[in-house]
Amino acid sequence: MADTTASANAPGKKSNVSIGKMLLEGRAFFALIAIIAIFSFLSDNYFSLNNFLIMSNHVAIFGLLAIGMLLVILNGGIDLSVGSVLGLSGVFAGWLMQGVELESMGVILYPPVWAVVILTLTLGAFVGLINGILISRFNVPAFVATLGSLYVARGAALLMTNGLTYNNLGGKAELGNTGFDWLGFNRIANVPVGVIILAIVAVLTGLVLTRTAFGRWLYSSGGNERAAELSGVPTARVKITVYVLSGICASIAGLVLSSQLTSAGPTAGTTYELTAIAAVVIGGAALTGGRGGILGTMLGAFVIGFLSDGLVIIGVSSYWQTVFTGAVIVLAVLLNSIQYGGAKRR
């Protein structure tokens, strides 16, 4: 039975597999190249470093949502609440920036920007925690639980502002809470801060997915929850954690967006959850869980962002943009099912 172990040829196989993997993730990559090539041809303004950076700053919003969504989808779930959490986070930050009046003491508190950021992220994490607990402890289907929080979070945002928008989030020097617009406007070495944040979150997520026990737990419980549980994976904890992380990502996106706009409206981010799902799917992840990666998702987000900005630049109507985006999504899912379907037909 000496020939029963084939570990000797493992290195050779390794390269084989990663070529296959490259082709999978390459799909979104080639789409991105094609989009850049086509729009560069159609418009002189498209192909410039500055335009790429501006577009990337837009992508940052979807990209951050998509990263959180990726984690949830890898776990075999879905998080429909991210768009609303984005809106709620912006409003919450705006509310804090306007000053919190403590009636009992008769003072108005102006928390510094770092405190605003931390409180807002905590809010996002809290919504995620509620989602996670509903889904993992009380067995509410993810679709339903997060659909509920989609409405609740949006409603809360509208209630907080009475439907109005917080303007002028710049803060005042004498109150010591300036700097909120830094996230959205400043550049470090000419790169917008939003893009840098996206890059950091993406790299961290990539590390978590590929190099930590948590990443392995996430893939395994998304692939087969029962088997993962019997193998000693704390599946309930993993599930709650991904929704918390998704909520935090949505909050970061909310902060970046309201900072870019220096205003926070309660309807910001409406239907963004769908764009985030689209980015993840275009990136080659399977909605059934267990398959996908950060690189694909980032490419997916850039495909969507560069496509819609390109259509704007060449002056196509926003109605057509919607049609194009839809077509790209369907095409991507089609390729996914051809690929996974092919693997399944043993």
Place this chain on the structure above:
Amino acid sequence: MQAPIHNEAPHAKPESQVVLAARDVTKSFGAVRALKGVNFDVHRGQVTTLFGENGAGKSTLMKILSGVQKPSTGTIILDGEPVELDSTTDAQERGICIIHQELSLAPNMTVRDNIFMGREIRGKFGVDFAEEERQTRKLLEELEEDIDPLAKVEDLRLGQQQIVEIARALSVDARILIMDEPTSALSASEVEVLFKVIHDLKARGVSIVYISHHLEEALTITDHAVVLRDGNMTAYAPRSEIDLEWIVFNMVGENFDLGSPPQGYEFGAPALSIENLCVPSHTGVGLAVDHMDLEVKAGEIVCIYGLMGAGRTELMECAAGRLKNTEGSVKLHGHDISGLSIADRINAGLVLVPEDRQRDGLVQTMTVGKNLSLSSIGNFTKGLFTNHKAEDQIIEESIRDVTVKTDGPHAAIGSLSGGNQQKVVIGKMLVTDPTVIMLDEPSRGIDIGAKAEVFKLLAERAKQGLAVVYTTSEVTECLSIAHRIIVMRRGQISAEFSHDTTKEAIMAASGESLVA
């Protein structure tokens, strides 16, 4: 070793009629050549049994004969005419039906709906459920199995699911019926019933292809034996010319026995102590495990024998932390582990190799290597990050230890043959370095050589102090490495034997009659 003799072809036997045949069939999956030019005949109204090691290509050949897969080269001949089987439906229309090695039922649907899936009986108003239910009842009666046609498949035990799978194939009324390890989760008495059914089918002229790793059992119904080895047909003979030794010799080239209890050392302190344990049955009525006591010492190997539904799986799942007990306690090295999660118990050294590898054992979206290392991530995590080098080392060792036949650690788990998948599940738990290992039907679907290897591995680990508990539905496996044999019946221990007992005594205690 014997040279391939497939050119001394089976069709040199004129007396029996060949209904279905494969000629020079090859099948490649990328670089893997699963079949290398196989000739295979199915005789009308007889049972052709296919023997071979794990990964020999048996399932692949059957999938080709039933239209699941297409051969890379070669032809399939049905009733003397070359045919192309485009799909399973196409094959079914031509009268060929297959029972797959891995169950292919929809767990969320009822037994009735599963049996008639895709072939619903039309009534005046949509589907005629009453008629379907009646036929389902009849089929299950024929198989002497007490299953409610309206029960959901996911609520059934593995063995019962296998019965449903068999019933579905029988309901098709095929003239060629392929059975790929139909009995791997059945107990002896159920196998007996199935064999009776097979005899009836034969009498009606149905041709049967049968695959099993329970060689003795398979021999009792075989008319023609074919041995596959590494994608080649290595031997062919009618029943009258063969015996067990012939099969084993042709399968693996040497003879195996399943070993004997490791001797020459003292057992240590009690490792696993189960006291007065009660586990409710999952239907909600009665107890699956009924006030049971069991103590296993370090270094001891205990085999639990019992019929399907005797409570073996529930006992093990409860000890592993999957099911809750209503009474009693489970102690590991003297410490009560009631409050611990599955993960905590694995860390404490108590592991379970589950019975149903597809549902509970494997993550299909991950590679062989990642499946193997899933339970021992802690062993190669330094600080926050996993160490790939350490992981690869663990995986390679494990592949070698349990002799998984694979392309390498990066192969997809689904590309492995059934038996090799089973070895991955066992290997995954062994690399956690347990002190107590419970294996629920560990030999399910693995070939005799691998069985011997797994048992040898367990015996060696036992010598080093590992406490081993395994269940089996095959009596010969009780009388191998186990120091002590416990027979379970209706959630209780009905008898206890030392290793020098006889098969007859064990079977009598389990409440089943002898298979002829």
